[in-house]
Amino acid sequence: MKTFTAEERKKFILDYVKENEFVDITYLKDTLLVSEMTIRRDLKKLEEDNSLVRVLGGARSIPGGTYEDPVDKRVKFHAEEKDRIARYAASLVGEGESIFMDASSTVYAMADYLEVHATVITNNISICMKLKDKEKIDVILIGGSLRKSAMSLVGIEAVRMLDNYYVDKAFLSSKSVDEKHGISDATRDEAEVKKAMIKASEEVYFLMDHHKLASRAFYKVCDLEEITELIVDASEEEYVTEFTEECRKNHKHIHCV
Numbered sequence: 001m002k003t004f005t006a007e008e009r010k011k012f013i014l015d016y017v018k019e020n021e022f023v024d025i026t027y028l029k030d031t032l033l034v035s036e037m038t039i040r041r042d043l044k045k046l047e048e049d050n051s052l053v054r055v056l057g058g059a060r061s062i063p064g065g066t067y068e069d070p071v072d073k074r075v076k077f078h079a080e081e082k083d084r085i086a087r088y089a090a091s092l093v094g095e096g097e098s099i100f101m102d103a104s105s106t107v108y109a110m111a112d113y114l115e116v117h118a119t120v121i122t123n124n125i126s127i128c129m130k131l132k133d134k135e136k137i138d139v140i141l142i143g144g145s146l147r148k149s150a151m152s153l154v155g156i157e158a159v160r161m162l163d164n165y166y167v168d169k170a171f172l173s174s175k176s177v178d179e180k181h182g183i184s185d186a187t188r189d190e191a192e193v194k195k196a197m198i199k200a201s202e203e204v205y206f207l208m209d210h211h212k213l214a215s216r217a218f219y220k221v222c223d224l225e226e227i228t229e230l231i232v233d234a235s236e237e238e239y240v241t242e243f244t245e246e247c248r249k250n251h252k253h254i255h256c257v
């Protein structure tokens with residue numbers, strides 16, 4: 001059984017990414033016969049060297065840093081984890097409150113569990129469709145340019161419209177979160193909408209399944225100090241435990257469900 005050195009692993013990763021644009025962590029772990037934590041350390045080092053960019057589930061070549069999977073794929077990805085997070089997040093919405101919901105798939109899952117009277121302001125057409133038959137929910141869809149893959153409305157028009165509101169709570173998600181560098185997203189347009197929602201909210205909650213932890217994406221959204229709570233699904237993965245302990249040690253609010 002061949003044992004790969006650190007340099008051999010990195011070369012294999014870079015060659016694979018160059019040819020295929022994306023590489024999956026599980027594939028690397030099984031192929032190179034090392035732990036997931038070792039692969040994550042390799043990817044982190046390669047990202048620090050500007051050789052690739054870490055994204056949800058693996059890594060991509062630098063030119064693909066703004067890539068985002070279509071919304072129909074994202075909704076199904078890690079569905080069980082997203083469902084647990086969504087149920088808890090919905091329980092935080094109080095009677096009569098106004099909330100922001102962004103265009104992320106985890107927040108989309110949260111719409112199933114909203115049962116109180118509330119006003120939802122969103123830039124996501126799919127969330128509007130999911131909430132249209134809920135009599136207790138008033139929905140405001142902001143305007144903007146349509147991103148077809150995410151069914152979201154973005155751009156300067158969306159940001160300007162958000163400036164007209166101030167809500168009780170914002171429920172958002174993003175591509176990646178790193179304890180040191182904060183929360184980041186795959187696209188600038190979506191990140192700017194999230195920033196505007198954060199600015200106009202009394203409380204801010206980020207819903208992130210554990211596969212997004214300890215990684216960075218293309219465009220920074222905010223620091224962890226700027227949010228009320230980071231909500232993640234509980235996992236026994238070593239890197240998840242390390243991330244959670246580091247957040248709590250540095251007084252950054254994180255809740256595991």
